[in-house]
Amino acid sequence: MAKRRPSGDGMVRKREDGRWEGRIVVGHKENGDPIFRYIYADTQKELTAKLRQSIEAYQGVELTEESRMTLGQWLEQWLKNIAPTIRPSTLNRYEGTVRNHIVPFMGDKPITQITGKDIQKLYDTLAHQGNRNTGEGLASSTVRGVHSMLHEALGEAKHAGVIVWNPTEELKAPKFSCKAKQILTDEQLERFMEIIRGDTVWHDF
Structure with a gap:
Protein backbone atom coordinates (compact mmCIF):
# COMPACT_ATOMS: atom_id res chain seq x y z
CA MET A 1 0.00 0.00 0.00
CA ALA A 2 1.29 3.45 -0.93
CA LYS A 3 2.26 5.70 1.93
CA ARG A 4 -0.50 8.15 2.86
CA ARG A 5 0.62 11.66 1.86
CA PRO A 6 0.17 14.20 4.67
CA SER A 7 -1.89 17.34 4.22
CA GLY A 8 0.29 20.25 3.14
CA ASP A 9 2.56 18.02 1.03
CA GLY A 10 3.12 19.65 -2.39
CA MET A 11 4.83 19.39 -5.75
CA VAL A 12 5.68 21.73 -8.66
CA ARG A 13 5.95 21.22 -12.42
CA LYS A 14 6.20 23.28 -15.59
CA ARG A 15 3.32 22.78 -17.99
CA GLU A 16 3.57 22.38 -21.75
CA ASP A 17 2.03 25.82 -22.24
CA GLY A 18 4.91 27.39 -20.30
CA ARG A 19 2.99 28.14 -17.12
CA TRP A 20 3.88 26.67 -13.74
CA GLU A 21 1.57 24.40 -11.78
CA GLY A 22 1.70 23.45 -8.15
CA ARG A 23 -0.47 21.16 -6.12
CA ILE A 24 -0.76 20.39 -2.44
CA VAL A 25 -2.59 17.73 -0.49
CA VAL A 26 -5.52 19.23 1.42
CA GLY A 27 -7.29 16.05 2.55
CA HIS A 28 -8.14 12.48 1.66
CA LYS A 29 -11.01 10.53 0.16
CA GLU A 30 -12.63 7.67 2.04
CA ASN A 31 -10.37 5.19 0.20
CA GLY A 32 -7.27 7.11 1.28
CA ASP A 33 -6.51 8.79 -2.06
CA PRO A 34 -5.32 12.39 -1.64
CA ILE A 35 -7.44 15.43 -2.45
CA PHE A 36 -5.36 18.07 -4.22
CA ARG A 37 -5.59 21.84 -4.50
CA TYR A 38 -4.02 23.17 -7.71
CA ILE A 39 -2.25 26.52 -8.00
CA TYR A 40 -1.03 28.23 -11.18
CA ALA A 41 1.40 31.06 -11.98
CA ASP A 42 3.31 32.49 -14.93
CA THR A 43 6.72 32.11 -13.28
CA GLN A 44 8.31 29.61 -10.93
CA LYS A 45 9.08 32.37 -8.43
CA GLU A 46 5.46 33.52 -8.36
CA LEU A 47 4.24 29.94 -7.98
CA THR A 48 6.70 29.25 -5.16
CA ALA A 49 5.32 32.22 -3.21
CA LYS A 50 1.71 31.17 -3.78
CA LEU A 51 2.53 27.57 -2.92
CA ARG A 52 4.24 28.56 0.32
CA GLN A 53 1.18 30.53 1.42
CA SER A 54 -1.14 27.65 0.58
CA ILE A 55 1.02 25.08 2.36
CA GLU A 56 0.97 27.22 5.51
CA ALA A 57 -2.81 27.66 5.22
CA TYR A 58 -3.50 23.95 4.71
CA GLN A 59 -0.84 22.50 7.03
CA GLY A 60 -2.56 20.02 9.33
CA VAL A 61 -5.93 20.50 7.61
CA GLU A 62 -7.85 17.40 6.60
CA LEU A 63 -10.64 18.21 4.13
CA THR A 64 -13.22 15.61 3.11
CA GLU A 65 -14.66 14.73 -0.29
CA GLU A 66 -17.52 17.12 0.46
CA LEU A 171 -16.48 40.68 7.30
CA LYS A 172 -18.42 42.73 9.77
CA ALA A 173 -22.15 42.07 9.94
CA PRO A 174 -24.06 44.47 7.65
CA LYS A 175 -25.38 47.47 9.55
CA PHE A 176 -29.03 48.34 10.00
CA SER A 177 -30.04 51.48 8.14
CA CYS A 178 -33.37 53.11 8.93
CA LYS A 179 -35.12 55.33 6.44
CA ALA A 180 -35.99 58.81 7.59
CA LYS A 181 -39.52 59.00 8.97
CA GLN A 182 -41.96 61.34 7.29
CA ILE A 183 -43.50 63.77 9.77
CA LEU A 184 -46.69 65.63 8.96
CA THR A 185 -46.54 69.39 8.71
CA ASP A 186 -49.04 71.52 10.65
CA GLU A 187 -51.07 71.96 7.48
CA GLN A 188 -51.09 68.22 6.74
CA LEU A 189 -52.01 67.41 10.34
CA GLU A 190 -54.91 69.87 10.25
CA ARG A 191 -56.16 68.34 7.01
CA PHE A 192 -55.92 64.87 8.57
CA MET A 193 -57.97 65.99 11.57
CA GLU A 194 -60.63 67.45 9.32
CA ILE A 195 -61.02 64.16 7.48
CA ILE A 196 -61.41 61.99 10.60
CA ARG A 197 -63.82 64.36 12.41
CA GLY A 198 -66.63 62.60 10.62
CA ASP A 199 -65.63 59.26 12.14
CA THR A 200 -66.46 59.19 15.84
CA VAL A 201 -64.30 56.15 16.58
CA TRP A 202 -61.12 57.41 14.92
CA HIS A 203 -61.66 61.02 15.98
CA ASP A 204 -61.96 60.07 19.65
CA PHE A 205 -58.93 57.81 19.33
Whole structure:
Protein backbone atom coordinates (compact mmCIF):
# COMPACT_ATOMS: atom_id res chain seq x y z
CA MET A 1 0.00 0.00 0.00
CA ALA A 2 1.29 3.45 -0.93
CA LYS A 3 2.26 5.70 1.93
CA ARG A 4 -0.50 8.15 2.86
CA ARG A 5 0.62 11.66 1.86
CA PRO A 6 0.17 14.20 4.67
CA SER A 7 -1.89 17.34 4.22
CA GLY A 8 0.29 20.25 3.14
CA ASP A 9 2.56 18.02 1.03
CA GLY A 10 3.12 19.65 -2.39
CA MET A 11 4.83 19.39 -5.75
CA VAL A 12 5.68 21.73 -8.66
CA ARG A 13 5.95 21.22 -12.42
CA LYS A 14 6.20 23.28 -15.59
CA ARG A 15 3.32 22.78 -17.99
CA GLU A 16 3.57 22.38 -21.75
CA ASP A 17 2.03 25.82 -22.24
CA GLY A 18 4.91 27.39 -20.30
CA ARG A 19 2.99 28.14 -17.12
CA TRP A 20 3.88 26.67 -13.74
CA GLU A 21 1.57 24.40 -11.78
CA GLY A 22 1.70 23.45 -8.15
CA ARG A 23 -0.47 21.16 -6.12
CA ILE A 24 -0.76 20.39 -2.44
CA VAL A 25 -2.59 17.73 -0.49
CA VAL A 26 -5.52 19.23 1.42
CA GLY A 27 -7.29 16.05 2.55
CA HIS A 28 -8.14 12.48 1.66
CA LYS A 29 -11.01 10.53 0.16
CA GLU A 30 -12.63 7.67 2.04
CA ASN A 31 -10.37 5.19 0.20
CA GLY A 32 -7.27 7.11 1.28
CA ASP A 33 -6.51 8.79 -2.06
CA PRO A 34 -5.32 12.39 -1.64
CA ILE A 35 -7.44 15.43 -2.45
CA PHE A 36 -5.36 18.07 -4.22
CA ARG A 37 -5.59 21.84 -4.50
CA TYR A 38 -4.02 23.17 -7.71
CA ILE A 39 -2.25 26.52 -8.00
CA TYR A 40 -1.03 28.23 -11.18
CA ALA A 41 1.40 31.06 -11.98
CA ASP A 42 3.31 32.49 -14.93
CA THR A 43 6.72 32.11 -13.28
CA GLN A 44 8.31 29.61 -10.93
CA LYS A 45 9.08 32.37 -8.43
CA GLU A 46 5.46 33.52 -8.36
CA LEU A 47 4.24 29.94 -7.98
CA THR A 48 6.70 29.25 -5.16
CA ALA A 49 5.32 32.22 -3.21
CA LYS A 50 1.71 31.17 -3.78
CA LEU A 51 2.53 27.57 -2.92
CA ARG A 52 4.24 28.56 0.32
CA GLN A 53 1.18 30.53 1.42
CA SER A 54 -1.14 27.65 0.58
CA ILE A 55 1.02 25.08 2.36
CA GLU A 56 0.97 27.22 5.51
CA ALA A 57 -2.81 27.66 5.22
CA TYR A 58 -3.50 23.95 4.71
CA GLN A 59 -0.84 22.50 7.03
CA GLY A 60 -2.56 20.02 9.33
CA VAL A 61 -5.93 20.50 7.61
CA GLU A 62 -7.85 17.40 6.60
CA LEU A 63 -10.64 18.21 4.13
CA THR A 64 -13.22 15.61 3.11
CA GLU A 65 -14.66 14.73 -0.29
CA GLU A 66 -17.52 17.12 0.46
CA SER A 67 -15.06 19.96 -0.12
CA ARG A 68 -15.75 19.44 -3.84
CA MET A 69 -19.31 20.64 -3.34
CA THR A 70 -20.65 23.93 -4.64
CA LEU A 71 -21.98 26.42 -2.13
CA GLY A 72 -25.52 25.61 -3.23
CA GLN A 73 -25.01 21.87 -2.69
CA TRP A 74 -23.58 22.41 0.77
CA LEU A 75 -26.42 24.74 1.81
CA GLU A 76 -28.98 22.17 0.62
CA GLN A 77 -27.30 19.45 2.69
CA TRP A 78 -26.92 21.76 5.68
CA LEU A 79 -30.63 22.61 5.65
CA LYS A 80 -31.54 18.91 5.62
CA ASN A 81 -29.25 18.29 8.59
CA ILE A 82 -30.61 21.11 10.75
CA ALA A 83 -34.29 20.71 9.76
CA PRO A 84 -35.17 18.48 12.78
CA THR A 85 -33.50 20.87 15.22
CA ILE A 86 -35.14 24.23 14.36
CA ARG A 87 -38.65 25.65 14.15
CA PRO A 88 -40.54 25.13 10.87
CA SER A 89 -40.85 28.91 10.49
CA THR A 90 -37.08 29.31 10.82
CA LEU A 91 -36.48 26.52 8.32
CA ASN A 92 -38.87 28.16 5.84
CA ARG A 93 -37.04 31.46 6.25
CA TYR A 94 -33.65 29.83 5.72
CA GLU A 95 -34.91 27.94 2.65
CA GLY A 96 -36.24 31.18 1.17
CA THR A 97 -32.96 32.94 1.87
CA VAL A 98 -30.99 30.21 0.10
CA ARG A 99 -33.40 29.95 -2.83
CA ASN A 100 -33.92 33.68 -3.45
CA HIS A 101 -30.85 35.48 -2.20
CA ILE A 102 -27.83 33.14 -2.39
CA VAL A 103 -28.17 30.41 -5.02
CA PRO A 104 -29.07 32.79 -7.90
CA PHE A 105 -25.89 34.78 -7.32
CA MET A 106 -23.21 32.33 -6.17
CA GLY A 107 -24.77 28.90 -5.69
CA ASP A 108 -22.68 27.28 -8.45
CA LYS A 109 -19.30 28.38 -7.07
CA PRO A 110 -17.17 25.69 -5.35
CA ILE A 111 -17.46 26.20 -1.61
CA THR A 112 -13.67 26.07 -1.14
CA GLN A 113 -13.31 29.05 -3.49
CA ILE A 114 -15.74 31.35 -1.67
CA THR A 115 -13.90 34.39 -0.27
CA GLY A 116 -14.83 37.29 1.93
CA LYS A 117 -14.79 39.53 -1.16
CA ASP A 118 -17.31 37.23 -2.87
CA ILE A 119 -19.66 37.47 0.10
CA GLN A 120 -19.28 41.23 0.39
CA LYS A 121 -20.12 41.53 -3.31
CA LEU A 122 -23.23 39.43 -2.64
CA TYR A 123 -24.31 41.76 0.18
CA ASP A 124 -23.77 44.83 -2.02
CA THR A 125 -25.80 43.28 -4.84
CA LEU A 126 -28.64 42.36 -2.49
CA ALA A 127 -28.66 45.85 -0.99
CA HIS A 128 -28.99 47.51 -4.40
CA GLN A 129 -30.99 45.07 -6.54
CA GLY A 130 -31.69 41.97 -4.51
CA ASN A 131 -35.43 41.84 -5.17
CA ARG A 132 -35.68 39.75 -8.33
CA ASN A 133 -39.29 40.82 -8.94
CA THR A 134 -38.88 44.58 -8.69
CA GLY A 135 -35.12 45.02 -9.10
CA GLU A 136 -35.04 47.09 -5.90
CA GLY A 137 -32.63 46.60 -3.03
CA LEU A 138 -33.43 44.53 0.03
CA ALA A 139 -33.87 45.99 3.49
CA SER A 140 -30.72 46.13 5.60
CA SER A 141 -32.35 43.76 8.10
CA THR A 142 -32.82 41.18 5.33
CA VAL A 143 -29.19 41.45 4.21
CA ARG A 144 -28.11 41.11 7.83
CA GLY A 145 -30.24 37.97 8.07
CA VAL A 146 -28.47 36.53 5.01
CA HIS A 147 -25.13 37.19 6.71
CA SER A 148 -26.25 35.53 9.94
CA MET A 149 -27.42 32.38 8.14
CA LEU A 150 -24.31 32.17 5.94
CA HIS A 151 -22.07 32.60 8.98
CA GLU A 152 -23.80 29.67 10.67
CA ALA A 153 -23.80 27.45 7.56
CA LEU A 154 -20.16 28.08 6.64
CA GLY A 155 -19.12 27.69 10.26
CA GLU A 156 -20.59 24.21 10.19
CA ALA A 157 -18.77 23.55 6.87
CA LYS A 158 -15.48 24.41 8.56
CA HIS A 159 -16.29 22.16 11.50
CA ALA A 160 -17.11 19.31 9.09
CA GLY A 161 -13.80 19.61 7.22
CA VAL A 162 -15.40 20.98 4.06
CA ILE A 163 -13.53 24.32 4.10
CA VAL A 164 -10.40 25.55 5.84
CA TRP A 165 -11.83 28.82 7.18
CA ASN A 166 -15.16 30.59 7.38
CA PRO A 167 -15.00 33.51 4.91
CA THR A 168 -17.80 35.38 6.70
CA GLU A 169 -15.35 35.93 9.56
CA GLU A 170 -13.47 38.33 7.28
CA LEU A 171 -16.48 40.68 7.30
CA LYS A 172 -18.42 42.73 9.77
CA ALA A 173 -22.15 42.07 9.94
CA PRO A 174 -24.06 44.47 7.65
CA LYS A 175 -25.38 47.47 9.55
CA PHE A 176 -29.03 48.34 10.00
CA SER A 177 -30.04 51.48 8.14
CA CYS A 178 -33.37 53.11 8.93
CA LYS A 179 -35.12 55.33 6.44
CA ALA A 180 -35.99 58.81 7.59
CA LYS A 181 -39.52 59.00 8.97
CA GLN A 182 -41.96 61.34 7.29
CA ILE A 183 -43.50 63.77 9.77
CA LEU A 184 -46.69 65.63 8.96
CA THR A 185 -46.54 69.39 8.71
CA ASP A 186 -49.04 71.52 10.65
CA GLU A 187 -51.07 71.96 7.48
CA GLN A 188 -51.09 68.22 6.74
CA LEU A 189 -52.01 67.41 10.34
CA GLU A 190 -54.91 69.87 10.25
CA ARG A 191 -56.16 68.34 7.01
CA PHE A 192 -55.92 64.87 8.57
CA MET A 193 -57.97 65.99 11.57
CA GLU A 194 -60.63 67.45 9.32
CA ILE A 195 -61.02 64.16 7.48
CA ILE A 196 -61.41 61.99 10.60
CA ARG A 197 -63.82 64.36 12.41
CA GLY A 198 -66.63 62.60 10.62
CA ASP A 199 -65.63 59.26 12.14
CA THR A 200 -66.46 59.19 15.84
CA VAL A 201 -64.30 56.15 16.58
CA TRP A 202 -61.12 57.41 14.92
CA HIS A 203 -61.66 61.02 15.98
CA ASP A 204 -61.96 60.07 19.65
CA PHE A 205 -58.93 57.81 19.33
